[in-house]
Amino acid sequence: MPLSGLDEIPLIGLGTFRLKGNAVQQPLRDAIHLGYRHIDTAAIYRNEKEIGFALQELYKDASFQLARSDLWITSKLSPYDMELPRAALLETLSHLQVEYLDLYLIHWPGIARKPSSSPLNKQLRLEAWNMLNEAKREGLVRHIGVSNFTPNHIQELIAETEYGIEGAFIQMEVHPWYWRDAMEIHSCFLEQNITMVGYALLAEGKLLAESSLTALDQIAQRLGASRVQVTLAWAMSKNWGVLVRSQNPEHMRLNLETLSLVSSLTAEDCTAIDKTSSPNNEEKQCWDPRIVT
Ligand SMILES: NC(=O)c1ccc[n+]([C@@H]2O[C@H](COP(=O)([O-])OP(=O)(O)OC[C@H]3O[C@@H](n4cnc5c(N)ncnc54)[C@H](OP(=O)(O)O)[C@@H]3O)[C@@H](O)[C@H]2O)c1
Numbered sequence: 001m002p003l004s005g006l007d008e009i010p011l012i013g014l015g016t017f018r019l020k021g022n023a024v025q026q027p028l029r030d031a032i033h034l035g036y037r038h039i040d041t042a043a044i045y046r047n048e049k050e051i052g053f054a055l056q057e058l059y060k061d062a063s064f065q066l067a068r069s070d071l072w073i074t075s076k077l078s079p080y081d082m083e084l085p086r087a088a089l090l091e092t093l094s095h096l097q098v099e100y101l102d103l104y105l106i107h108w109p110g111i112a113r114k115p116s117s118s119p120l121n122k123q124l125r126l127e128a129w130n131m132l133n134e135a136k137r138e139g140l141v142r143h144i145g146v147s148n149f150t151p152n153h154i155q156e157l158i159a160e161t162e163y164g165i166e167g168a169f170i171q172m173e174v175h176p177w178y179w180r181d182a183m184e185i186h187s188c189f190l191e192q193n194i195t196m197v198g199y200a201l202l203a204e205g206k207l208l209a210e211s212s213l214t215a216l217d218q219i220a221q222r223l224g225a226s227r228v229q230v231t232l233a234w235a236m237s238k239n240w241g242v243l244v245r246s247q248n249p250e251h252m253r254l255n256l257e258t259l260s261l262v263s264s265l266t267a268e269d270c271t272a273i274d275k276t277s278s279p280n281n282e283e284k285q286c287w288d289p290r291i292v293t
Helices: 025-034 048-060 085-096 119-138 151-160 180-188 203-209 214-223 227-236 249-260 267-274
Strands: 012-015 038-040 072-077 101-106 141-147 169-173 195-199 241-244
Touching: 012 025, 012 249, 025 048, 025 249, 048 085, 072 085, 085 101, 085 119, 101 119, 101 169, 119 141, 119 151, 141 151, 151 180, 169 180, 180 195, 203 227, 214 227, 214 267, 227 241, 227 249, 227 267
Parallel strands: 012 038, 012 241, 038 072, 072 101, 101 141, 141 169, 169 195, 195 241
Antiparallel strands: none
């Protein structure tokens, strides 16, 4: 019986967006030391080489006892590389110094430098999806999926490719001000056994900046936890994985501890956090794929 994606993927992943150059090695070292085993990168972050180098150093360090097979490494096909997806995957593998990825995603449904209404968007994302499936058959990637796709974009993969989306991973922006699109996708494609992973849980800083967030703050106080921890636990209680970026080892430790908080959240807690936004006033913070045809 195949495992569901959530049984395999480490539920909390270290985000690496904006970590570049010399800023990569130490956070990776700290994170692996603390127990992170899931690293999320993308060609467009331009840090795959540094991550590959940092991991080689960790494999060599006897105190870590770390092997490639201990890690879950996700990367993503850049919107700049949609015309040559296989070459882009091979370059990613080479930069990360790995023989396979645990997960490879189409990062965005559109192509860079083309209008969001261009018919090429659809043509190339369907071709890219075919390539990802072939790469999976070849063993270059263990799992595949998409990021920032709408239900329509996903439906096209089912209707217009021979592969469908059985067992695919979907990476979506998720935080208390914007979570219903992820929920809609999760429920629409439940039968296809998809796995949802949330990103930008801190809503680009809004979660930390707001002076008062009554529901979150009351729950956090009751559980002796922080807003960030309660938010990560809230997303995981929906059966979603989460990504969070930190360069601060104390934050990394607290974020990882959230795993043990999930069972303390009640259904009422989760509903109260859901109501931070309503269907009419959701606030998406990151790029919006609904404009891509
Ligand atoms: N598929 C996509 O299109 C997409 C888009 C965006 C992001 N992502 C992925 O998701 C990851 C996470 O998103 P993100 O990088 O935008 O940001 P994020 O994880 O939502 O927020 C990162 C910020 O939160 C702070 N932080 C983390 N833990 C904290 C804690 N416990 N207490 C206080 N502050 C804390 C970090 O500061 P410190 O360093 O000081 O801890 C950092 O400034 C990315 O790195 C990337 O891997 C994917």
